[in-house]
Amino acid sequence: MEKIYEVNINNLYSLLDSFYGNKHGVSVIKTQNYTVVASETSVWPNIIYRTDEGIFTDNLIEEFIYIIKKNNFSDLILLENSTQSYLKLKDKGFFPIEKWIGMTYNNFANIPNVVCETNVDIFVTIIDSDLEKWAEVVSVTLFNKKIFDTQIVKYLISKGAQIVIAKSFNVVIGTALIWIDENNIAGIYMVSVIEKYRGMGVGRKITRHCLKIILERNINLCILQATKLGVYMYENIGFERTGSCFLYKKIK
Amino acid sequence: MKMEKKEKILKVLNEIFRKELNNDSLIIDFLSSPKNIEGWDSVTNLLLISSIEEKFNIQFSIDFIFEAENVGDFCGYILTNSTVEF
Structure with missing residues (x-):
């Protein structure tokens, strides 16, 4: 590797x-x-x-x-x-x-501005109702509507994870999770946007916001795992490819 | 000649797609993709790949599986790699 x-x-x-x-x-x-x-x-x-x-x-x-x-x-x-x-x-x-x-970002001195075509507020949340909505959106957008237990989200917060939520006119439209590991490297996970709001720059804006949060923690390396659909968006922000891996499921 | 072979492959693929997507009236072309074919998702993609591999006696590379964008890509791969006569 x-x-x-x-x-x-x-x-x-x-x-x-x-x-x-x-x-x-x-x-x-x-x-x-x-x-x-x-x-x-x-x-x-x-x-x-x-x-x-x-x-x-x-x-x-x-x-x-x-x-x-x-x-x-x-x-x-x-x-x-x-x-x-x-x-x-x-x-x-x-x-x-x-x-x-696999992608990395280390150009924290030049986090780019991004254009977003819809009104969106992005922030870190620990409020129960937000966490429930966050888990609901992640379930629909990333896990084919299978249950994403809110207790898992709350547990991760207790271990230091930051839950990022994007709202448009008080409706949750996007998600992300930030995890900082023992080596002081930040990972961005579960970046998702509900279908209706895709293609408007919401994903880019969420990612940018995550980078800003990471910068505030004085961290100089951020990683994420991108899918084929997301990789160009992350490259557009300044992430670089570092390798790849595959996910398998037992089908037969 | 190459185009003729590709057309023949397309016909065979059409039958496979009809069976795996459970749609007897489905008509695919070289530009057909998960974006414009209803029911072609990550799960049915695995079934399609299995059936295509069996029919054409080939093994798709793992990179191809994630790089292929449309039916035309499948036809090209089959044309280059299959030993089955068309």
């Missing part, structure tokens, strides 16, 4: 690690080769990621399948950065459902 991408993905692992100790129905299983983070009540977090750098062996894949079946982890996603694992995983019924492009 490229060093800079390792820094990028480690921020995500740090966010997931915050659930260690079975917090709010989230089980964290750590082995020598991989970590499983799975929620009983929420579509997120539900992920397996390898913590070794070796070859993806058949035994390891069989172990994943056993864990998924035994615990009924139907939403569990496997994160894998090597393209070489693809055929082996596919043979075992894991199909790639998403490609994440």
